[in-house]
Amino acid sequence: MSKIAENIKNKLEPKEGTLAHTAFDAFFTFLFTPNKTTKEGVHIRDGMDLKRTMVHVVIALQLCYIVGTFNIGHQHFTALGLHEGFFEAIHLKLAYGLIQLIPIFIVTHVVGLGVEFFYAFKKGHSVEEGFLVTGALIPLIMPPDIPLWILGLSVAFAVILGKEAFGGTGMNILNIALLSRAFIFFAYPVTIAGDQVWVSGFENIAPGAMVDYNWFHTGFFNGIFEAAGWALFEPGAAIVDGFTGATPLALAYEGGWEAVTQVYTESQMFWGAIPGSIGETSKPAVLIGAAFILITGIASWRIMLSMIIGAAGMAMIMNAWGASPFMEVPWYYQFYMGSFFFAMAFMATDPVSAASTNRGKLIYGLLIGMVGMIVRVWNPAYPEGWMLSILLLNVFAPLIDHYVLESNMNKRLKRA
Amino acid sequence: MKSHFVKSCSVLTTLLFLAPLPLWAQSSQGMGWGGLGLVAVAIIAILGAVVVVSENLLKVEAKRSGVDLQSRNKNPLAGLKRVFQGKLPSYLKGQKLHELSKGHDIELHGSPVPPKKIEEIRTKTYAVQPPNYRGIRPIPKLEVEEGQTVKAGDPIFFDKGHPEIKYVAPVSGEFVELQRGAKRAITNLVILADSDEITYREVPDFDLENSSREELKKHLMEYGGWSLLTKRPFDVVPDPEQDPKFIFISTFDTSPLAPDLNLAVEGREKEFQAGLDVLNRLTDGKVYLGLDGRKKTPPAAAFSEASGVEKHYFKGAHPAGNVGVQIHHVNPIHTTDVVWTADVQNVITLGALFTQNKFMADRVLALTGHKMENPTYIKTHVGADLNEILENRLQEGDNRIINGNVLFGSRKEEKNMFLDARSQQITVIAEGDYYEPFGWLIPNKLKPSISRTYPNFLIPDLKFHADTNTHGEKRAFVVTGQYEQMLPMDIYLQHLMKAIMINDFERMEGLGIAELSEEDVALAEFACTSKMPLQKILREGLEYVESQL
Numbered sequence: 035m036s037k038i039a040e041n042i043k044n045k046l047e048p049k050e051g052t053l054a055h056t057a058f059d060a061f062f063t064f065l066f067t068p069n070k071t072t073k074e075g076v077h078i079r080d081g082m083d084l085k086r087t088m089v090h091v092v093i094a095l096q097l098c099y100i101v102g103t104f105n106i107g108h109q110h111f112t113a114l115g116l117h118e119g120f121f122e123a124i125h126l127k128l129a130y131g132l133i134q135l136i137p138i139f140i141v142t143h144v145v146g147l148g149v150e151f152f153y154a155f156k157k158g159h160s161v162e163e164g165f166l167v168t169g170a171l172i173p174l175i176m177p178p179d180i181p182l183w184i185l186g187l188s189v190a191f192a193v194i195l196g197k198e199a200f201g202g203t204g205m206n207i208l209n210i211a212l213l214s215r216a217f218i219f220f221a222y223p224v225t226i227a228g229d230q231v232w233v234s235g236f237e238n239i240a241p242g243a244m245v246d247y248n249w250f251h252t253g254f255f256n257g258i259f260e261a262a263g264w265a266l267f268e269p270g271a272a273i274v275d276g277f278t279g280a281t282p283l284a285l286a287y288e289g290g291w292e293a294v295t296q297v298y299t300e301s302q303m304f305w306g307a308i309p310g311s312i313g314e315t316s317k318p319a320v321l322i323g324a325a326f327i328l329i330t331g332i333a334s335w336r337i338m339l340s341m342i343i344g345a346a347g348m349a350m351i352m353n354a355w356g357a358s359p360f361m362e363v364p365w366y367y368q369f370y371m372g373s374f375f376f377a378m379a380f381m382a383t384d385p386v387s388a389a390s391t392n393r394g395k396l397i398y399g400l401l402i403g404m405v406g407m408i409v410r411v412w413n414p415a416y417p418e419g420w421m422l423s424i425l426l427l428n429v430f431a432p433l434i435d436h437y438v439l440e441s442n443m444n445k446r447l448k449r450a
Numbered sequence: 451m452k453s454h455f456v457k458s459c460s461v462l463t464t465l466l467f468l469a470p471l472p473l474w475a476q477s478s479q480g481m482g483w484g485g486l487g488l489v490a491v492a493i494i495a496i497l498g499a500v501v502v503v504s505e506n507l508l509k510v511e512a513k514r515s516g517v518d519l520q521s522r523n524k525n526p527l528a529g530l531k532r533v534f535q536g537k538l539p540s541y542l543k544g545q546k547l548h549e550l551s552k553g554h555d556i557e558l559h560g561s562p563v564p565p566k567k568i569e570e571i572r573t574k575t576y577a578v579q580p581p582n583y584r585g586i587r588p589i590p591k592l593e594v595e596e597g598q599t600v601k602a603g604d605p606i607f608f609d610k611g612h613p614e615i616k617y618v619a620p621v622s623g624e625f626v627e628l629q630r631g632a633k634r635a636i637t638n639l640v641i642l643a644d645s646d647e648i649t650y651r652e653v654p655d656f657d658l659e660n661s662s663r664e665e666l667k668k669h670l671m672e673y674g675g676w677s678l679l680t681k682r683p684f685d686v687v688p689d690p691e692q693d694p695k696f697i698f699i700s701t702f703d704t705s706p707l708a709p710d711l712n713l714a715v716e717g718r719e720k721e722f723q724a725g726l727d728v729l730n731r732l733t734d735g736k737v738y739l740g741l742d743g744r745k746k747t748p749p750a751a752a753f754s755e756a757s758g759v760e761k762h763y764f765k766g767a768h769p770a771g772n773v774g775v776q777i778h779h780v781n782p783i784h785t786t787d788v789v790w791t792a793d794v795q796n797v798i799t800l801g802a803l804f805t806q807n808k809f810m811a812d813r814v815l816a817l818t819g820h821k822m823e824n825p826t827y828i829k830t831h832v833g834a835d836l837n838e839i840l841e842n843r844l845q846e847g848d849n850r851i852i853n854g855n856v857l858f859g860s861r862k863e864e865k866n867m868f869l870d871a872r873s874q875q876i877t878v879i880a881e882g883d884y885y886e887p888f889g890w891l892i893p894n895k896l897k898p899s900i901s902r903t904y905p906n907f908l909i910p911d912l913k914f915h916a917d918t919n920t921h922g923e924k925r926a927f928v929v930t931g932q933y934e935q936m937l938p939m940d941i942y943l944q945h946l947m948k949a950i951m952i953n954d955f956e957r958m959e960g961l962g963i964a965e966l967s968e969e970d971v972a973l974a975e976f977a978c979t980s981k982m983p984l985q986k987i988l989r990e991g992l993e994y995v996e997s998q999l
Binding site: 035036039040063065066067068069070071072074075076077078079080081082083084085086087089090160162163164201202203204205318321322325328329330331332334385386388390391392395435438439442443445446447449450 | 857859902978
């Protein structure tokens, strides 16, 4: 195997200093761990490298991808009043989800990796793995109908201004995936907020609105499904009466937990059969991913634990206060709604933008939990807070670390 | 205490994940068999997670209570037993014991097996290597000419900065060659050894009781004893003008494939104690001894019953045996402090100067590593020709010869195949000059790793054939908290490294650079996901701080 790799390298490697070489190097090191040996310092190295770290997060996200893809279709058909059972017409829901998701995934990666490759070439270093995770996260935190040009723009913005401007992987201050979402949130708010965007396939969410199918639905997949004798996409279908597309959080903001339970059951919210961003609705999928990165030691349990405590504590305080219907939602039900667990498991734990000292991590997580809950409940424009609270605490993380380090330095000074 | 905290936190997390399950299971009754199946899968997955986490915690607990983890026991429930076995061995009762919860023991193949009788190897040539002594100028002044005969203990060279400190010959013979390296720095002063008995330069009797410290210092500098000592911080040859605040000797080594120092002191108990007595005269403070509290049996009597010293036992994974770590837990130092250390065999050499009136540079040397045929112990002298020692002992293939251990040691090649002055171990491992298809994703072979993404952590006594492949490329700092887990000291290592990189003197000093030396950060460097050269960065920082003082 090693011989084959050497042959490939000798025959195909382009001249150094070209964009082709950067690309070759990226793919070659992806295929083969390089033959570098230790030169100075330690003589053996741990089997762990950044690629492996990153890929484990991506593996942890796979369940979210599967359930998320399915849920795009499920929400679509729920709006049409067709195949309303969770396990009915799985093939249609998956096919519909894939048609929505794959372009999002491709655009994210083409834009993001393009920027990464270009800057790696410009700076003359090898392509770093940061985008492996960012690229896997971004599709999961987007609404299923996100216009692709807005998505491309946001990814380019986040990667260039959020990361490359600061020096590349490991140097960014803000979480890249959340930055791309925040860009859309502030630049194109109608595409990412309100009741209209979470259910895919319609111009606007209103009873009677017709579906918007293209060749992939009616031509490609219907062809396959027809041959198999399964249910088909129906181009004439329309949204049923009474469907609003509102998320549980939007409902809770209006009328508290009662308003939510009139539309969704607890099990729907738990399993993720609710409208929302692509990957965050299903709690089991997210929690299994979280357990995976906790057990493998990739993510920090300190951040996750303190974030749960912070959010729960803040929700309890709000319960005690009870000034609005949303504040009266029992604190444990707050975890059923929205993307708390996804933000906790995959966003807050990003080691680069989080606090880097152990004590700092506890403070950081706690504050994210508290601030996020405040934004969720009190923000009149948009009833969810994790993106904003994590970005806010990203900015404060170096400050938290600074004080932890200062206390360590003071301890040493006092001893002297 | 710490591990209890970790434990309770983890249990709490697990509970938080588990607590809502019954609720969810109840509410999912309307979901049919498929839904229930998914619940079952989720429960199994989470239970699996709990089992794995608790097994891990048990191991932490077992390690903490000093239970023998090396015993080959692959039963997953063994962890439970270990905890209940875990009681302090009787020899530790009433002693000053430091239990360190951080760090990691790297288990490798090729640990040395003590032979019935340790073979002594005399090589044809020996070399005095000025680069072994940090803090002296690269081109020292020679006291001998080519072709001159020398006795063991005769001065060979001195540093122009401190001409009173003599560096002496380890064996007797004829000084034959001066070898130079880059920028004409002197690398090796080669001695063709006498083939028969070593003749020693006679060291005059010295009355330890009734002489002043100045006289003692002069005696040591003249007869080669001074160069056996190291000053902390910065790891340099001590300055004769300064008296140390205290002197610290670590009597055990926890690094990978480390030699058992009890063997080194066997039969040399008197010299070791004499060495400690000499050290006691050199400081107004204490002489501390760091002892091994990891084993079921007490360390050699020479260590555990040494007199005139304060003994501290240490228990925990590597780097618990490092003198820097031990100092941190007993009496932490600052940049301006002066503390001396010496390894066990150097203390013995120091003692022999007074008991036998000779400079005896003999060493018990462990020959280790998976590329070594029959890893064992031998006796030889400082500066011995490694080519000759390793002849017929190495396995075929592309090998790396290391003077020291795999974490902290100098690479030995053609030009410097001589045993370093401070060494008790030679390690030979395979070079890792190969490509590994998808090595980062699906490892083709077992690799030592602290990461739980490898199943290694389930089998704590698994041994590895580690090679020199870097298993990845250098990156910027990304992962946090990893270094701190590998260093049982209250030091934010990653932030210290960043402070060094930006030449922030105050931060370096404040974050405790003075307490560290390369061997202490070596384990963190091994574990580093970003493949950072921590030892190199630390040395740059130490040099910078030293230049600013």
